[in-house]
Amino acid sequence: MASRDRKSPLTNLIAGGSAGFMEALICHPLDTIKVRMQLAKSRSGAAAPSFVSVGLKIVQKESPLALYKGLGAVTAGIVPKMAIRFTTFQFYKDWMVDKDGKAWKLNNLWAGLLAGVTEAVLVVTPMDVVKIRLQAQRHSMADPLDIPKYRNAAHCAYTVIREEGFGALYRGVALTSLRQATNQAANFPTYHFLKGQLQTMQNVKELPGYQSAIIGCISGAMGPLVNNPIDIVKTRVQKTPNPEGLTGWVRFKDVTGSILRNEGWRAFYKGVTPRVLRVAPGQAVTFAVYEAVSQWLDNNSDKFKLAMAK
Numbered sequence: 001m002a003s004r005d006r007k008s009p010l011t012n013l014i015a016g017g018s019a020g021f022m023e024a025l026i027c028h029p030l031d032t033i034k035v036r037m038q039l040a041k042s043r044s045g046a047a048a049p050s051f052v053s054v055g056l057k058i059v060q061k062e063s064p065l066a067l068y069k070g071l072g073a074v075t076a077g078i079v080p081k082m083a084i085r086f087t088t089f090q091f092y093k094d095w096m097v098d099k100d101g102k103a104w105k106l107n108n109l110w111a112g113l114l115a116g117v118t119e120a121v122l123v124v125t126p127m128d129v130v131k132i133r134l135q136a137q138r139h140s141m142a143d144p145l146d147i148p149k150y151r152n153a154a155h156c157a158y159t160v161i162r163e164e165g166f167g168a169l170y171r172g173v174a175l176t177s178l179r180q181a182t183n184q185a186a187n188f189p190t191y192h193f194l195k196g197q198l199q200t201m202q203n204v205k206e207l208p209g210y211q212s213a214i215i216g217c218i219s220g221a222m223g224p225l226v227n228n229p230i231d232i233v234k235t236r237v238q239k240t241p242n243p244e245g246l247t248g249w250v251r252f253k254d255v256t257g258s259i260l261r262n263e264g265w266r267a268f269y270k271g272v273t274p275r276v277l278r279v280a281p282g283q284a285v286t287f288a289v290y291e292a293v294s295q296w297l298d299n300n301s302d303k304f305k306l307a308m309a310k
Helices: 009-039 051-062 064-068 071-095 107-136 153-164 166-170 173-202 209-239 248-263 265-269 272-299 301-309
Strands: none
Touching (some): 009 051, 009 272, 051 064, 071 107, 071 153, 071 173, 107 153, 153 166, 173 272, 209 248, 209 265, 209 272, 248 265, 272 301
């Protein structure tokens, strides 16, 4: 990213948090469908149901509100997640310069990778554990007598800690870190490469919102296409309590081996379609909102400083 695109930490925090909030509201139903597809176990070679049929089944059996199961956990986590993502990406990128101030080669890739690990450890892993537990529950939200084990995000987190210990919220942290790292290592370089090309071609400093959304959509599709097997194993690991005495590595091997034996290698790409359809538009929303909010903050920074001075 060129120096002209550099944002202050406060701008990254506010714009990133705003982008995350809008992404959660718009795209969460696709994430619920993706999780249900990944958790569905089928015989080896059997055709997996389509994301449309899974979505319709959820709506018919559990009401349309069921598509928003786990939204509380996501909303509570995605705002700080996006704020951390954009802020730490800029921090790592600024750090990756030589003594003459020249940026490292592939610094967008390395900064994205480290930002992905940071967000995974600080926010994403516990958020994912709670979200997946809520999304995996098959109950009708339209029936007040159909009481699930986990009533909401806070109750789910409390129950998991009480029954399984605080460490259960960090089950799958290595896999989550690997997923987030590969996501952002693909996402940020692709976005900023395309952004730079469009800025140069049009000789503009700021791109129109629709262009930010389009290249955000393209960059967002890169990660899921590469790391869906990681996401499948992570989802299976985080869904259920860890058997006594099993290390994370043993659990990873058991889940991976079970999928291969019982469902075949194609099972590692279950949910890839809704995941791409979830992440790609999600990144379109994220980058479009981030660019719009950060531009607005930059344009009004003098007014804020004047107001603070008074």
